[in-house]
Amino acid sequence: MKVLVPVKRVIDYNVKVRVKADQTGVDLANVKMSMNPFDEISVEEAIRLREKGKATEVIAVSIGPQQAGETIRTALAMGADRGILVKTDGDVEPLAVAKILKGIVEAEQPGLVITGKQAIDDDSNQTGQMLAALLGWPQATFAHKLELSDGKADIEREIDGGLQTVEVKLPCVMTTDLRLNEPRYASLPNIMKAKKKPIDEKTPADYGVDVTPRLKVLKVTEPPKRQAGMKVKTVAELLDKLKNEAGVI
Amino acid sequence: MASLVIAEHDNKVLKDATAKTVAAAAQISSPVHVLVAGSGAGAVAEAASKLAGVEKVLLADDAAYAKMVAEPMEKLILSLAGSYDAILAPATTNGKNYMPRVAAKLDVPQVSEILKVVGPDTFERPIYAGNAIATVQAPAGKKVITVRTTAFKAAEGAGSASVEKISAAGDPGISKFIGEELSKSERPELTSAKIIISGGRGMQSGDNFHMLEKIADKLHAAVGASRAAVDAGFVPNDYQVGQTGKVVAPELYIAVGISGAIQHLAGMKDSKVIAAINKDEEAPIFQVADYGLVADLFKAVPEMEEELTKLGY
Numbered sequence: 325m326k327v328l329v330p331v332k333r334v335i336d337y338n339v340k341v342r343v344k345a346d347q348t349g350v351d352l353a354n355v356k357m358s359m360n361p362f363d364e365i366s367v368e369e370a371i372r373l374r375e376k377g378k379a380t381e382v383i384a385v386s387i388g389p390q391q392a393g394e395t396i397r398t399a400l401a402m403g404a405d406r407g408i409l410v411k412t413d414g415d416v417e418p419l420a421v422a423k424i425l426k427g428i429v430e431a432e433q434p435g436l437v438i439t440g441k442q443a444i445d446d447d448s449n450q451t452g453q454m455l456a457a458l459l460g461w462p463q464a465t466f467a468h469k470l471e472l473s474d475g476k477a478d479i480e481r482e483i484d485g486g487l488q489t490v491e492v493k494l495p496c497v498m499t500t501d502l503r504l505n506e507p508r509y510a511s512l513p514n515i516m517k518a519k520k521k522p523i524d525e526k527t528p529a530d531y532g533v534d535v536t537p538r539l540k541v542l543k544v545t546e547p548p549k550r551q552a553g554m555k556v557k558t559v560a561e562l563l564d565k566l567k568n569e570a571g572v573i
Numbered sequence: 574m575a576s577l578v579i580a581e582h583d584n585k586v587l588k589d590a591t592a593k594t595v596a597a598a599a600q601i602s603s604p605v606h607v608l609v610a611g612s613g614a615g616a617v618a619e620a621a622s623k624l625a626g627v628e629k630v631l632l633a634d635d636a637a638y639a640k641m642v643a644e645p646m647e648k649l650i651l652s653l654a655g656s657y658d659a660i661l662a663p664a665t666t667n668g669k670n671y672m673p674r675v676a677a678k679l680d681v682p683q684v685s686e687i688l689k690v691v692g693p694d695t696f697e698r699p700i701y702a703g704n705a706i707a708t709v710q711a712p713a714g715k716k717v718i719t720v721r722t723t724a725f726k727a728a729e730g731a732g733s734a735s736v737e738k739i740s741a742a743g744d745p746g747i748s749k750f751i752g753e754e755l756s757k758s759e760r761p762e763l764t765s766a767k768i769i770i771s772g773g774r775g776m777q778s779g780d781n782f783h784m785l786e787k788i789a790d791k792l793h794a795a796v797g798a799s800r801a802a803v804d805a806g807f808v809p810n811d812y813q814v815g816q817t818g819k820v821v822a823p824e825l826y827i828a829v830g831i832s833g834a835i836q837h838l839a840g841m842k843d844s845k846v847i848a849a850i851n852k853d854e855e856a857p858i859f860q861v862a863d864y865g866l867v868a869d870l871f872k873a874v875p876e877m878e879e880e881l882t883k884l885g886y
């Protein structure tokens with residue numbers, strides 16, 4: 325069984341973003357970019373499946389500019405077998421990403437697609453579910469634990485009330501949550517090896533997908549700022565403020 | 574035309590996320606109908622019919638909807654979509670699960686977690702963990718939207734909508750619910766609590782969270798946590814507040830032993846009042862706290878319990 329893992333190049337999670345003065349977006353010039361953290365979890369899970377003999381090949385896909393190739397290299401250095409870079413400049417919305425992925429799924433016929441539950445830049449939380457719907461496949465979002473058996477997967481999910489287990493038929497789409505696993509770091513020898521692994525280059529047109537954004541971004545602004553308040557010296561003073569000044573207890 | 578709100582419930586109780594989503598829907602397209610998809614959920618439909626601003630409640634009562642599994646939910650919502658120009662769900666783990674399937678099948682972009690309705694097709698939504706707010710305009714055609722419920726107030730007053738039973742739309746049979754492990758608590762739910770006390774890595778163990786629970790019980794508060802506290806196994810995953818956990822906006826949020834990472838702030842910085850207890854006076858949490866106490870939590874928290882007792886809580 326092949327496993328397909330989409331990986332997105334996003335602003336590093338440690339960077340505090342700055343909104344551009346002209347309100348057209350956030351400033352990405354000279355900012356550290358990394359693989360979306362949830363996608364690292366996806367790559368890790370896929371590699372573990374191959375190591376356990378449950379998957380035969382792990383394919384990392386990225387849709388984005390030329391530099392998204394580096395994100396694929398990171399996945400290859402972690403242990404993915406080969407990559408597909410679908411080159412496009414500018415923002416691609418989740419629905420267009422899902423349509424491109426559908427084309428790749430039809431060409432590659434994986435038994436499982438593992439996506440992150442959300443990308444930490446647009447925080448949409450849509451792509452995996454959209455892909456599953458377009459393919460007519462079942463999905464298990466926010467995965468906490470995966471158990472694969474013949475033709476099906478039992479997946480424990482993180483939900484608002486706790487944990488829920490669903491059984492889905494394969495092929496399926498799974499989206500990863502934080503506690504599914506702890507992604508490995510790529511070792512130096514593996515980083516070297518990854519340089520020789522193949523990356524296919526494609527374009528959205530190869531899959532017949534128009535990536536023109538459908539949502540129009542009118543402006544991007546800063547959220548209202550919270551002012552730092554005061555320091556209190558004692559617990560008693562804190563409670564007094566909460567009770568008599570703020571009136572919240 | 575009209576908008577359709579998908580109700581959030583557990584087959585017994587209608588969650589207040591629904592009323593807030595109704596409030597958002599009313600600003601987009603009226604009248605507002607509510608779909609209750611559940612199993613043995615008559616009481617939920619009854620409760621939905623009493624929400625202010627709701628004209629009609631559709632009740633699809635079938636075993637397939639007992640746990641709102643995404644695939645049958647998609648079929649059901651699509652079977653109704655023709656009559657509506659906006660379909661909304663609260664951005665709960667349920668709404669986030671089934672709604673993008675609906676959007677994809679309708680071939681429209683989903684607008685996730687709206688904070689504000691600027692106009693019938695224009696919305697504000699948070700991006701980059703809420704460090705930027707995008708104003709987006711949806712294209713002509715159906716709108717598929719999830720709502721960040723902390724950003725909307727439920728309409729006041731009571732309604733008297735009719736309840737119409739509708740038939741189920743079938744189960745594609747490719748997925749099924751197996752079981753669940755829900756956190757049991759007598760305390761209020763995180764997303765609706767007026768007061769929340771959250772612990773972070775500084776708590777050092779799950780046992781130490783009992784200190785926070787004692788305070789929570791005095792203040793009728795919910796207990797939350799940072800990702801680090803959940804990852805360390807101190808508390809279950811559903812306690813996590815933040816960019817990738819729950820978003821909360823209580824009257825009072827008390828952060829104990831939490832540093833205040835961007836991802837945590839994303840989930841609580843819209844609280845009315847924030848108090849923080851941390852031994853590191855440089856901790857970023859103090860930059861958003863109205864009241865900061867630089868102290869060792871192992872001293873301050875028990876003391877807080879004593880002081881509250883003295884004050885008659």
Ligand SMILES: Cc1cc2nc3c(=O)[nH]c(=O)nc-3n(C[C@H](O)[C@H](O)[C@H](O)COP(=O)(O)OP(=O)(O)OC[C@H]3O[C@@H](n4cnc5c(N)ncnc54)[C@H](O)[C@@H]3O)c2cc1C
Nearest residue numbers: 773774775799800801815816817818830832836837852870
């Ligand atoms: C993709 C991604 C998603 C994430 N999503 C979330 C999310 O949704 N929610 C979230 O919370 N985090 C999230 N994080 C993690 C986030 O980046 C931080 O790592 C996390 O919030 C830190 O938790 P913490 O403040 O408890 O721990 P730390 O940062 O370790 O802080 C512990 C604090 O406790 C204080 N302390 C220690 N001992 C004491 C004591 N005895 N008395 C008083 N104070 C004490 C310390 O001074 C310190 O400030 C995410 C990260 C990533 C990469």
